[in-house]
Amino acid sequence: MxxxxxxxxxxxxxxxxxxxxxxxxxxxxxxxxxxxxxxxxxxxxxxxxxxxLEGKNFFCYNNKSKSLDFIENNILPNLPESVEVIFLNGRTPESEYERKFISHALYGFKNYHGFPHLLKIRNGSTIDESMNNKLFNTIHQNKPIDEVFEHMNNFFEIENGKKNAA
The missing domain is CATH 1.20.5 (Single alpha-helices involved in coiled-coils or other helix-helix interfaces)
Incomplete structure (x- = not known):
């Protein structure tokens, strides 16, 4: 019933x-x-x-407190000159590029496993790779930061990745 x-x-x-x-x-x-x-x-x-944007390279990171200080103090000052920065402040990308297109690129990550992330534009398409694991291994396991930059240079196909010290 x-x-x-x-x-x-x-x-x-x-x-x-x-x-x-x-x-x-x-x-x-x-x-x-x-x-x-x-x-x-x-x-x-x-x-x-x-x-x-053909040929551009981007280092994308967000405001996650666990990595923000490390990125701003150790990674950004030493980025190769050919790598530009996109800061994801919450859901809002901050860069010198049009927000709607950068948002579209970030939303379309195929290999997303957390931030920071590498993004390159080649042949009219985006290629991305997460640096999350590599960065947090460097932070928490005291691995050399050079491994992060070596990985980044390999991804972006940069020969001499160090910034010119002038």
Whole structure:
């Protein structure tokens, strides 16, 4: 008897949900082509923007307190000149580049395993790699920081990664 009462209580909600879906279906069908066109346009704009950034290298890090001081004191001052910085302040990327395109690139990480992250633009596409494990091994296991820069230089294909001391 209790099951019958439970089913009867649930029935109006199921009917309302079905009616809502039937009513909203035509709107979704009408909106779908516009959404598809907007996504396609956004992707074309992003590809065009990537063409402008061809050959650029980025070191991306966030405001995570466990690594922020180490990155700002040990990594950023010694980054190779060809590597630019993107700081992710919460969900907002801070750099000299257009926020919507940089956000799109960050959102599209294929090899995301935490920040910091390396990003390079080659042949109109993004290539990324997480430095999280390598950096935290350096911090917590007192591994040499040179390993971080060597890994970074290999990823970016940089011959002489040290900043010029002038």
């Amino acid at each position: 209790k099951k019958v009462i439970e089913i009867l209580k649930l029935t109006p909600w199921v009917i309302l949900g079905g009616l809502f879906m039937l009513i909203s279906l035509p709107f979704m069908l009408i909106a779908q082509p516009f959404i598809w066109i907007a996504n396609r346009t956004r992707e074309r704009q992003f590809k065009k923007y990537l063409e402008q």
